[in-house]
Amino acid sequence: MKSMKKLLLIAILLAVVVVSVGSCSAGWFDFMSGGNSTDTSLDGQEVNLAAAASLKNVFDDKLIPMFEEKYPGVKVTPTYASSGDLQTQIENGLETDVFMSAANKQMNALAEEGIVDNATNLQFLENKVVLIVPADSDSNISSFDDLKDVEGNIAIGDPESVPAGQYAKEVLNNTGIWDDVESKLSLGTDVTAVLNQVAQGSADCGIVYATDAKSTDDVKVICEAPEDALDTPVIYPIAAIKDTNDTDATNAFMDFLQTQEAKDIFVEYGFTLHE
Known part of the structure; x- marks a missing residue:
């Protein structure tokens, strides 16, 4: 009987050791990878981005890959063109979840038509x-x-x-x-x-x-251009489209773009953050 109890106690102790080692290993690998665990809660969702042509490099080179690494189950599909062309395409039914314009004129027009979600409309970047x-x-x-x-x-x-x-x-x-x-x-x-x-x-x-x-x-x-030659600064607003299909993924993308790591990338590519 005593031998059986000893064996049972040894088995329990071994189990505790295995669990502890496993937890430490997981923590170690998270630490070694920089803690960049991925989020799979939005798997299967998509974000359709309509962005001014001047944003193509920063999105394609860095920001979209960074977001998709964080949310590997989410696909970001961009459309780049002039802001006026994008406005017209969105008005005519272009499937869009997030719009980032190179001027307020186009964003304001879509806001007046009730197409963008004004609660998310943000004066975001500046350019020269x-x-x-x-x-x-x-x-x-x-x-x-x-x-x-x-x-x-x-x-x-x-x-x-x-x-x-x-x-x-x-x-x-x-x-x-x-x-x-x-x-x-x-x-x-x-x-x-x-x-x-x-x-x-x-x-x-x-x-x-x-x-x-x-x-x-x-x-x-x-x-x-001389400062007094522009009546208004070059502002890049961003907003979510009101009737977005995958709301959670759209919100995650909007939140991501406002993180410090994303802002640092915009600055790296020559943009200025609008304060």
């Missing part, structure tokens, strides 16, 4: 407007005023639908040179198209966001 030329250019352009003497093309986004183009027109108007350069303008469908025109040399110069200029070595920045 810059004048660029091809990296190998020997142009004498040193300021916006010099655009009056450009003989070739000046690339800007189409002011009718592209926020970067609207800001460019504002700068050219407020510096008093719009009438001098209007006939030289080559209008791009989004800011990426403008960047490519300059990078490929089909335009002598162009006006883009600072973040776009930072994304390639094929262009160089001549100068930033």
Whole structure:
């Protein structure tokens, strides 16, 4: 009888040791991996992101992979275009859960139509407007005023639908040179198209966001737009669409973008946080 009790006691002690070691090991591996355990509570859900073209690099390179690593069962499907084009697509039924615009105009229009959830509408990022030329250019352009003497093309986004183009027109108007350069303008469908025109040399110069200029070595920045040349700062608002399909995943994505780690990535790519 005593032998049986001893064996039972030994078995219990061994079980306690195994459980303790297992717990310590799990904690050790969590520690070694940086504590980045993944969340599977949203498996099977999807987030459809509609974002301004100037956000493509930061989302594709870093933020979407980071989010999908945290929520491996969630798929983020992005659509990039000019903010005006995205507004029209959303109004016409583009499946969207989160919209991030490069200007308030498009976001405000969707808010007035009751499409976005105003409770989530956030003034999130800022950008700068810059004048660029091809990296190998020997142009004498040193300021916006010099655009009056450009003989070739000046690339800007189409002011009718592209926020970067609207800001460019504002700068050219407020510096008093719009009438001098209007006939030289080559209008791009989004800011990426403008960047490519300059990078490929089909335009002598162009006006883009600072973040776009930072994304390639094929262009160089001549100068930033004077502060008094812009009536309003370049604001990037973000909001959830009111009739989102997978609400939990959408909320998780919105929350993720507002974490410090995500904000640090935006800053790394040249954006400024709107305070």
